[in-house]
Amino acid sequence: MKKPELLAPVGHMEALKAAVFAGADGVYLGGKEFNARRNATNFSREEISEIITYCHLFQVKVYITINILLKDKELEDVLDYVHFLYHAGADALIVQDLGLFYLLKRVLPYFPIHSSTQMFVHGLEGVKLLEDLGFERVVLAREMTTPEIKEVVDSTKAEIKIFNHGAMCVCYSGQCLMSSMIGGRSGNRGSCAQPCRKPYELRVDNHIIDKGHLISPRDLNTLDIIADLIETGADSFKIEGRKKSAQYVYTVVSAYRKLIDSYFEGNIANLSQKERLDIEQVFNRKFTTGYFDSENLSSEEFIVKDNPRKRGIFVGEIVSTQKDKATVKLENHLTKGDGLLILGDRTEFGETLGKIFDMKGKEVEKAKAGDTVQIPLRRSFHSKDRIYKTSDHAIELKTVELLSPQFPRKLPIEAEVELKMSQPLQVKMKYGDIVVECRGEKLSEKAINKPLDPSRVEDQIRKLGNTPFELVEIKVKLESGTILPISEVNEVRRKAVQLLTEEIVKLSRPKVEVKAIKDTIKENRLVHKNKDQKLVLKTSRFDILPHLVKTRVDEIIFGGDIPLSMEQYEEAVTLCKHHNKNILLAFPSVTRKDYIEELKIHISKLENLKPNGFLLSNYELFSLLKSTRLPLEADYKLNAFNVFTLYQLEDMGFSSAYLAQELNQGEINHICEHSPMSLGMFVHGNTELMVSQYSLLEDANKDGVLVDKLGYEFPVSTDYKNRTHIFNSKKLSLYEEIGKIKNVDKFRIDITNETMEEIRAIIEGYRDRLDGSSRIQESLKSPNPSFTKGHFRRGVE
Numbered sequence: 001m002k003k004p005e006l007l008a009p010v011g012h013m014e015a016l017k018a019a020v021f022a023g024a025d026g027v028y029l030g031g032k033e034f035n036a037r038r039n040a041t042n043f044s045r046e047e048i049s050e051i052i053t054y055c056h057l058f059q060v061k062v063y064i065t066i067n068i069l070l071k072d073k074e075l076e077d078v079l080d081y082v083h084f085l086y087h088a089g090a091d092a093l094i095v096q097d098l099g100l101f102y103l104l105k106r107v108l109p110y111f112p113i114h115s116s117t118q119m120f121v122h123g124l125e126g127v128k129l130l131e132d133l134g135f136e137r138v139v140l141a142r143e144m145t146t147p148e149i150k151e152v153v154d155s156t157k158a159e160i161k162i163f164n165h166g167a168m169c170v171c172y173s174g175q176c177l178m179s180s181m182i183g184g185r186s187g188n189r190g191s192c193a194q195p196c197r198k199p200y201e202l203r204v205d206n207h208i209i210d211k212g213h214l215i216s217p218r219d220l221n222t223l224d225i226i227a228d229l230i231e232t233g234a235d236s237f238k239i240e241g242r243k244k245s246a247q248y249v250y251t252v253v254s255a256y257r258k259l260i261d262s263y264f265e266g267n268i269a270n271l272s273q274k275e276r277l278d279i280e281q282v283f284n285r286k287f288t289t290g291y292f293d294s295e296n297l298s299s300e301e302f303i304v305k306d307n308p309r310k311r312g313i314f315v316g317e318i319v320s321t322q323k324d325k326a327t328v329k330l331e332n333h334l335t336k337g338d339g340l341l342i343l344g345d346r347t348e349f350g351e352t353l354g355k356i357f358d359m360k361g362k363e364v365e366k367a368k369a370g371d372t373v374q375i376p377l378r379r380s381f382h383s384k385d386r387i388y389k390t391s392d393h394a395i396e397l398k399t400v401e402l403l404s405p406q407f408p409r410k411l412p413i414e415a416e417v418e419l420k421m422s423q424p425l426q427v428k429m430k431y432g433d434i435v436v437e438c439r440g441e442k443l444s445e446k447a448i449n450k451p452l453d454p455s456r457v458e459d460q461i462r463k464l465g466n467t468p469f470e471l472v473e474i475k476v477k478l479e480s481g482t483i484l485p486i487s488e489v490n491e492v493r494r495k496a497v498q499l500l501t502e503e504i505v506k507l508s509r510p511k512v513e514v515k516a517i518k519d520t521i522k523e524n525r526l527v528h529k530n531k532d533q534k535l536v537l538k539t540s541r542f543d544i545l546p547h548l549v550k551t552r553v554d555e556i557i558f559g560g561d562i563p564l565s566m567e568q569y570e571e572a573v574t575l576c577k578h579h580n581k582n583i584l585l586a587f588p589s590v591t592r593k594d595y596i597e598e599l600k601i602h603i604s605k606l607e608n609l610k611p612n613g614f615l616l617s618n619y620e621l622f623s624l625l626k627s628t629r630l631p632l633e634a635d636y637k638l639n640a641f642n643v644f645t646l647y648q649l650e651d652m653g654f655s656s657a658y659l660a661q662e663l664n665q666g667e668i669n670h671i672c673e674h675s676p677m678s679l680g681m682f683v684h685g686n687t688e689l690m691v692s693q694y695s696l697l698e699d700a701n702k703d704g705v706l707v708d709k710l711g712y713e714f715p716v717s718t719d720y721k722n723r724t725h726i727f728n729s730k731k732l733s734l735y736e737e738i739g740k741i742k743n744v745d746k747f748r749i750d751i752t753n754e755t756m757e758e759i760r761a762i763i764e765g766y767r768d769r770l771d772g773s774s775r776i777q778e779s780l781k782s783p784n785p786s787f788t789k790g791h792f793r794r795g796v797e
Contacts (some may be wrong), residue, residue, distance in 0.1 A: 003264050004230060004237050007161070012041040016051055018246040018399065019060075021408040022253035026061035027051075028094060028244065034078055035190055037063040046086055050411040052089045056505040057468050058408060067116035069188045069641040069660065071788055072670060086111050088354040089505065092136065096174065096188070099644030102651070105134055111135040118188065120175035120637070123596060124152050125623035131158035133652070137236065137496040141169055142220070143291045143693040145217055146228050152550045153233035153619040163662050165252055166240025168217040168290065170196045171321060171690035172590060172727075175637060177661060181728050181788075186662055186796035188639065195708075202696065202716070204704040213307040214696065214706065215726075221287035223279070226259045227268060228292065240284070247391075255279055261281040269415060269429065273646045277332070280313045281392045295592070297718040302694055307348070311341055318342075318383055325357070325374040326381055328523065334373070335366040337393030342377065344385035348443070410470035413500065415461055417476045419444050419452070419703060425484055427461070427496045431469070431746055434503050440488050447483035454478050460489045467497050469472075497587035517614060533744065533770055536616070536680065537763065538586065542568045547756050552767040555746070557615050558588030561691075561719040564598055573609045575732040586615040589637055590723060596620060597713065602733035603628065613655070622652065629656040636682055643674045650677050659750065660680060664795030665740060672743035681741065684762060685732040685750030686727040695722040703753075729750075733787035735780040738769055 002059050008019035008755035010029040019027050029051065043051065048064070055062045066084050070078055077512050078100060081708050082093065092112035095101055096119055104113060115121060115130055116767040119358040122141035126562040127467070130138050137159035140149060153160050169176065171466040180186035196217075202210040222229055231236065237260075239252055239746045255275055271279075280287075287302045291297065299305065314330040338353045356364050367373045375387075416428040425440040444452075454476040462471050468540075537553045539545075539677050540560035548556055558572040569585055576583035584605065588595060601626065606614075613631035617638065625632060634640060634657035641660045649657050656678035659668060672679055697704055698720040719725060738747055747766060751759055758779075765777030780787075 001230070001233060001702045002235075003260065003611050004234055006253065006256055006260060007063075007238045008237050008249055009166075009239055009241040009244065010051075010249070011244070013047070014246035015242075015244070016054070016402070016410075017186045017403045018250035020058055021065060021254055021403055022054060022151065022250045024060060024253050024322065025258035026063060026091070027055060027235070028063040028238075030064055030065040030067075031081060032598075034070070034074070034081065035067060038181055045081075045088075047087045048085070048090075051422070055503070056089065057411065057501065062089075062092055065094045065658045066100065067096045067118055068096050068190045069186075069662070071640055071667060071672075072379060072642045072644075074643065075099070075103065075644065079103060082111070082321050095358075097641060097645065098637075098639075098648040099642040099646075100650035101133070101336070102644045114159075115139055116174075117141065117163075119619070120172055120174040121619060122172065122590065123593060123620040124155055125160060125621075126619035127152050128162070129619045129623040131217055136252060137161055137165075139238070140234075141172055143172060143295070145295060146232050146292045149229075149232040149292075151235055151593075152336065155236075159235040160233075161218060161236035161238055162232070162234045163236040163240060164222045164226070164256065165220055166244075168240075168283075168288070170215045170217050170694060171692040174639065175589070176690045177687065177728075178230060179237065179727065180662055180796050181687060181689055181790065184791075184794055184796060187640075188660075188662060189796050191797060196690075198708060200705055200706040200708055200714075202704055203713075204697070204699070204702050208706070209698075210486075213308045214303065214305060215310040215692070216285070216304055217302055217634075217694075218286045218288040219284050219361070220290045221279070221284075222289055223255060223259065223276075225272060225289055225292060226256065227263055230263055233322065244283055246403065246438055247395055250399050250402065251278050251282045251395070278395060281389065281395060282314075283310050285309070285311065285324075288750055291693060307343060310390055311343075311388045312339070313388065314391075315340070315387045316391050318381060318385045318387065318673060319372075321383055322374070323379065323752055324376050324378070326377055326385075326387070327359075327372065327374050327511060329372045330367055330369050332389065333366060333368045334375075334389065335393050337396075337457060338389050339391030340375075340383055341388040341390045342385050343388065344377075345379055345380055346386045350390060355461075395445075404440065406466065407468045408626040410464075411468050411504075412472040413469045414473040415475070415496075416470055417474065417478075419455055419457075419463060419477070419482055419484060420479045421446065421482050425488060427492050429469075429496045429500045431500060434500065436503055438492055438499055438500040439491040441486075442484065442488045444479075444482040444484045447481050450483075450736045451481050452478055452483050457489055460486060461493050463490070463493070467501075469497065469636050492692045534582075534693040534746045535752060535763070535766055535770055536746045537759075538685075538748055540586075540675070544574070544751070544756060545572055545757070546576055548759070549575055549581050551760060551763045553581065553749075553763055555582035555584065555612070557584045557586050557748075559615075560701075561590075561721075561725065563586045563720050564595065564601055566570050566600070569606065569610055573611050582612040584613045584615045584633060585609075586610050586635075587617070587621055588719070588721075589617045589688075590693075590719075590721075591618060591620050595721075599624060616654075622654075626653050633680070634658065636661050640671075642674075643671055644675055646671070646675050646679075656680065656745070661687065661745075662791050662796045665737070665792055667795060668744070668792075669740075669742050672741070675743070677746045679743070680734065680746030680748055681734075681744045682750060683738060683747045684766065685748075686752045687728045687732050688729055689714065690724075692726070692772075694724060696724040696726075714765065728788065730788040731786060732790045733784070734789060734792055735765055735777070736770065736782055737789065737792055738766070765788070 005025040007026045008024035010016045055518045094114045098114040127138045133238045139161040179193045185191040196215045318326045321325040340349045414430045420428045534554040536555040538557035607628045609644045615633045617635040634654045636658040639660045640657045658680040705713040715727040765780045768775045
């Protein structure tokens with residue numbers, strides 16, 4: 001078993017040094033644009049070049065994130081950026097957008113590509129598909145268990161990456177629309193506003209059954225199960241935290257480095273109590289081991305309901321108050337300069353600890369656990385408020401000291417120096433198997449007085465203080481009686497060091513020239529014109545199918561987040577065909593191993609039913625069903641965000657696709673005009689904001705609502721696998737907008753809990769619009785507080 005790569009987050013230069021000094025095998029980072037942490041500091045092109053050189057000197061790999069969905073107008077700039085990264089020597093790109101992947105395989109076919117967690121890969125079939133497409137490494141959804149991970153590793157050749165530490169999303173990554181629908185900031189575009197960290201009330205049957213930060217996950221921490229993760233055989237362990245401090249990066253990477261190395265040395269080390277406290281100190285919202293041991297987690301195991309802020313470690317409770325001073329009996333040590341968080345029923349603020357007094361009123365620099373002290377606080381506080389230490393001044397000072405050298409270590413090199421009469425100085429430097437030779441420009445001369453001293457030459461060659469090298473062996477050979485300016489010796493040394501640096505770094509650089517970029521984009525432009533427009537209705541409610549087939553819809557999509565039932569599928573197909581309606585069969589948006597294994601048994605039966613196709617919402621389903629002879633339609637959950645994503649979907653075998661929900665009118669019309677395939681658009685119904693493996697509702701048979709502080713109600717339901725589905729507070733309705741949408745082939749209505757009377761009114765309204773009728777459906781008219789136009793007018797930044 002090979003040792004897994006320890007992959008560290010880097011959002012600023014201090015974090016980069018922290019990662020390398022702490023022993024990371026690789027780092028991942030983003031540029032100023034086109035990555036999923038747009039609010040991190042990120043790096044300029046010049047800085048990225050410096051980072052790659054620095055990391056490659058110490059055999060640390062550098063992966064660049066372009067892990068967002070991309071708009072058509074951005075693609076030329078993105079590819080120009082990728083061209084730079086290729087020549088700068090980046091080890092791989094981490095991508096989400098299938099359109100970018102399509103272009104990269106044609107423009108830079110040898111540039112390694114890793115999948116982003118935003119690609120929503122949660123099973124073996126999905127990994128196999130991405131492997132076949134050309135992804136070198138695939139990151140698995142955080143929701144997968146260790147047995148599932150091991151099976152994937154054992155069954156594929158692609159490298160497998162898993163998360164091992166840091167913040168968690170409450171839902172499956174790449175499937176969250178909550179931030180963008182509420183405030184226009186899209187997680188798929190790197191601007192998530194984290195509405196999951198906000199407080200909510202959970203109501204069922206108009207009764208409040210819970211309240212607090214109900215969908216705010218704890219932070220992942222696998223220190224206690226690291227051996228289990230190693231034994232899955234996963235190739236890379238990813239630490240989350242590109243917006244975190246250098247102290248966080250150094251402390252967390254160091255801890256995992258120690259445990260991973262000790263495992264492969266045959267004696268699993270245990271972290272000391274101090275090391276564990278340091279991990280808690282640098283960042284935690286309380287910890288969880290996540291889904292590695294179980295698909296099902298309780299609220300107590302997964303959610304930090306009381307407060308989602310970084311809390312550090314508990315210091316103590318305020319036992320009494322005196323003006324601006326809080327009296328606290330300490331459960332952990334305190335030092336002046338520590339960061340504090342004060343929490344209570346009426347209190348929530350943070351500040352830096354300025355002074356500490358003992359109970360005699362004497363000011364002290366620090367206090368230990370068990371001491372009772374008085375702490376001056378600037379804002380109002382109360383007895384029984386809890387005090388947490390959010391930053392430890394001692395850890396900060398220690399980290400600064402540890403990172404004060406320019407390099408984590410010096411690379412041992414050898415040198416040979418030779419100077420002959422009337423010849424230039426020649427310097428050879430060797431690191432491992434790498435040898436460089438540098439010749440000076442000035443010729444030596446015959447010394448009139450004192451010739452050049454070999455020991456003086458050696459002293460000058462050894463002056464490598466601000467370089468990553470240290471000289472461990474040197475041979476100096478000077479012809480008797482020669483002389484050369486010391487400045488020339490220094491100059492040749494500098495050039496030799498530069499050459500050696502370039503040769504070491506060059507080992508990691510690709511050697512293939514890129515193809516033209518702009519021509520590749522333009523040559524793929526086509527113009528798509530649709531012949532007619534169909535009205536489509538999607539539902540998982542079998543009971544209403546006999547009524548739906550009698551309405552004026554052209555096509556019905558049956559299925560979704562319900563158990564696999566061949567009887568229902570067969571009856572649905574028979575019923576629709578009898579009434580001359582097209583029918584597509586749909587499946588759950590999340591299809592874990594048990595569902596996939598069941599579906600495998602029925603593939604031939606499904607194909608023999610001869611529906612008009614399958615609607616697929618993930619890569620696992622496509623991988624399984626691509627062998628059928630039936631049309632395959634990509635649901636909007638596959639995030640068709642630009643024209644080239646459609647080219648990729650077509651290459652894979654999809655016949656049609658629904659557009660991503662975060663596009664605006666102009667972007668939709670542009671894509672439709674140039675699409676190589678038939679397109680659909682979700683225009684009416686409940687927009688699913690997220691699907692979570694975590695079960696929010698205790699009673700799966702009852703629906704509920706999450707209510708935010710503004711009073712907006714977000715419907716919540718539980719599917720047959722106890723997964724939570726959260727929907728937007730307002731239904732999407734583009735009833736008055738569909739006339740503005742050109743070249744869309746299908747307009748889709750999603751039905752969940754509407755009555756048949758409401759369903760008929762919706763169908764009639766949209767049917768009239770598509771047929772050009774002037775008749776108005778009053779229940780669909782604006783303004784209507786129950787409806788939203790989603791991103792149709794605003795889009796996402």
